[in-house]
Amino acid sequence: MRIFVLIAFLFFIQSAVAADVSPVDAPDTMAERVKACIACHGPEDKVGRDAYYPRIAGKPVGYLFNQLRNFRDGRRHYQPMALLLENLPDQYLREMAAYFASVKQAFPPPEPLIPSPEEVRLVHKLITLGDPARKIPACVECHGRDLMGTDPFIPGLLGLPRVYIIAQFGNWKNGGVMRGQTPDCMSEIAKQLTTDEASAIATWLAAQPVSESVLKSRTPAAISVELARRCSSIVLESGSFQ
Numbered sequence: 001m002r003i004f005v006l007i008a009f010l011f012f013i014q015s016a017v018a019a020d021v022s023p024v025d026a027p028d029t030m031a032e033r034v035k036a037c038i039a040c041h042g043p044e045d046k047v048g049r050d051a052y053y054p055r056i057a058g059k060p061v062g063y064l065f066n067q068l069r070n071f072r073d074g075r076r077h078y079q080p081m082a083l084l085l086e087n088l089p090d091q092y093l094r095e096m097a098a099y100f101a102s103v104k105q106a107f108p109p110p111e112p113l114i115p116s117p118e119e120v121r122l123v124h125k126l127i128t129l130g131d132p133a134r135k136i137p138a139c140v141e142c143h144g145r146d147l148m149g150t151d152p153f154i155p156g157l158l159g160l161p162r163v164y165i166i167a168q169f170g171n172w173k174n175g176g177v178m179r180g181q182t183p184d185c186m187s188e189i190a191k192q193l194t195t196d197e198a199s200a201i202a203t204w205l206a207a208q209p210v211s212e213s214v215l216k217s218r219t220p221a222a223i224s225v226e227l228a229r230r231c232s233s234i235v236l237e238s239g240s241f242q
């Protein structure tokens, strides 16, 4: 069934090769599995064609696995992906997550956005200090000093399209993207941020250049147990990902 779904999608996007592939004969290699994904998450520059698709190459494996489960199980909504992932077992999703986590893909150039000096000050404060009065921890405490994420559960924040970041904050604020069980640290944080703050953060993040070298330095999370407990997507005893 799952191979059929994948193949059905390949037919849809790659009608040229569809004619002589039958679901029974299709080899179950990683290259075959991810063909449909690469149509949207591939290395080409998506700016102009569709600036919304998030980068997934090189993201922490536990994070990718969590998101694939969320789309499959209806906790995060995007219909084309839900259809592709329907009925796939966890092990299959784990292997796809491991594959994409290992892919090296150049980062796109920063978006040509210029945040105002006021926005820069505001964003810098939220990222490095947070806002204790509103129970907003500094972003760097979880996402890493260089904002490139921490293994295995927390994604990097650079190299993502501005519109994508704004949509995530909007959905968290409105309860749309729950992405998992409660507590959901990001929806709690998003609910505290004003729309202007979320917009300034998205503009600033998307305008940052990414140095390829920082990816090599991504370290396992060193976040406090107290902070990790705020996020149900961080599994403290995560034997299989460490």
Ligand code: HEC
Pocket: 033, 034, 036, 037, 038, 039, 040, 041, 052, 053, 054, 055, 056, 064, 067, 068, 076, 077, 078, 080, 081, 084, 085, 096, 155, 167
């Ligand atoms: C038709 C385009 C399309 C296809 C095909 C597609 N995706 Fe996606 N993917 C998206 C979009 C759009 C989002 C962001 C959805 C949202 O707003 O939450 C996304 C989000 C994701 C995320 C979460 C990224 C993040 O940073 O949170 C992962 C992981 C992912 N896709 C993996 C895959 C895999 C694996 C496949 C193949 C089985 C796939 N996608 C196929 C468009 C696509």
Ligand code: HEC
Pocket: 054, 063, 066, 067, 126, 127, 136, 137, 138, 139, 140, 141, 142, 143, 153, 154, 155, 156, 157, 160, 165, 168, 178, 179, 180, 185, 186, 189, 201, 227, 228, 230, 231, 233, 234
């Ligand atoms: C307590 C830890 C913690 C703090 C503090 C935190 N985050 Fe997160 N963030 C996470 C986790 C965990 C995820 C992954 C959520 C998931 O798996 O559903 C995440 C995901 C995200 C994403 C989604 C990235 C993607 O690829 O879809 C964005 C954007 C984000 N955080 C922005 C921020 C910003 C901006 C701040 C500071 C204002 C911040 N975060 C503070 C833990 C944190």
